[in-house]
Amino acid sequence: MSPSRYGLLVGGLALFALVAPPGRAAEPSPARQARLAEIVAEDCGACHGMTRKGGLGPPLLTKNLAGYDDRTLATVILDGRPDTPMPPWRGLLSDDDALWIARYLKGETDVR
């Protein structure tokens, strides 16, 4: 990497740190939201169905998840369900990502 690109990257990270202070839920960027929606359709879809009507995993339609609050749902996504095929997504998804997906699944938000 050239020194100038490196500088840009550091600058970018600093900027990111400023707009997303740790500990507070931040809305993922529009590009990240689009990517997350894709992950839900394609990668969660591998087990839950592309249209979320279920497969090896249960359906994830809005009506199926109405009983969960966003935090609980985000925790299921990040930690998975031990001893079932539901894997923990921590490592691939951040807390903010998981919270956004939880709200997206519940129909409370959409890709902006």
Next chain:
Amino acid sequence: MSASRIVALAAALVLGACATQPEPRGTGDLGLVVERADGKLLRVENSHNTALGEIGGLGDLSHASMVFSRDERYAYVFGRDGGLTKVDLLEGRIVRRVMQAGNSIGGAISQTGRLVAVANYVPGGIRVFDADTLDLVADIPAVGPDGKRSKVVGIADLPGERFIYSLFDAGEIDIADLSDPKAPKVRRFTNIGREPYDGLVTEDGHWYVAGLFGEDGLALLDLWNPQAGVRRILDHYGRGERRLPVYKMPHMRGWAVAGDEVWLPAVGHHEILVIDKRTWTEKTRIPVAGQPVFVVARPDGRQVWVNFALPDYDKVQVIDVPSKRVVETLHPGKAVLDIGFTPKGEQVWLSARDSDWVSIYGTATLKEVARLPAHRPSGIFFTDRAHRMGM
């Protein structure tokens, strides 16, 4: 209009009329690529690596698979939404489509080609259809010892109009005999292990192997001696080692049998298991670049090609069978979802979903020879499967 223009127009009309009577052609080099986001299939041919057109209206094609009629003219496509669709590969159109269940996972075609069986998650069981008409022939629920319906996985055809499959929730392997379609008989093997997630039959019809998700090892049934029952193999595998999160279930369809060896993806590990087929014991493990999804042998068994689960799915590795060495790591595109060899294996097609193309490699040179545009392609299916048992 001038006289000469009229003559030209008439000539064009005559030509046009001829064009509606296409040259007869065979189907042995045809195939279908799944474009699941659009519920479409891309009709392709592998003699010149071209796309022949799209067929739409197939519903939810996530995890879709298909089998072919023995004349290699028709594909039976199993959709996630329970749709069963018969597609004419010559005319590039849907012949018939039925919604046969709420949620399904795959299917098989019988030895005679007269019956098509679909494995269903919801309602758990198999349904068998007349291959000509898609009329329902038999409905066989999958019910575990606890009386509950179970999701069905790993269905394959066996000689004698039989189908074998595994019950994910019940931990069971069943064989349905439809030699008399009006009175199907089911033979059950219970307590085979927790959560079989997929299964396969060796092409000689001798062995059925079910991969287990809920515990280590595999369940093995000798189909030439079924009274001996199901035996557990490789149950020491992975013991004491931490399993990585499994973001995508590995597939056993298209698994690799190379000579006396069986090559399988290791669930939750960056490894391929090589099993000695004579003793069904582990011979060696090969470290690879991620969690393997498809482990497919080139038809001659000299190479094995592997793709991977998220987040390593931009890579494909090629392993030399005799030396068991990874000889190449390829980057055919983003999110490589399937591997399809041409019938004699001189080329391999790789679908790169997030790159919107199918990349075609020469298997001797390991170089890309062509690239076909496709919209978010996933499964690749060529008609030569028609004549292979267990496919």
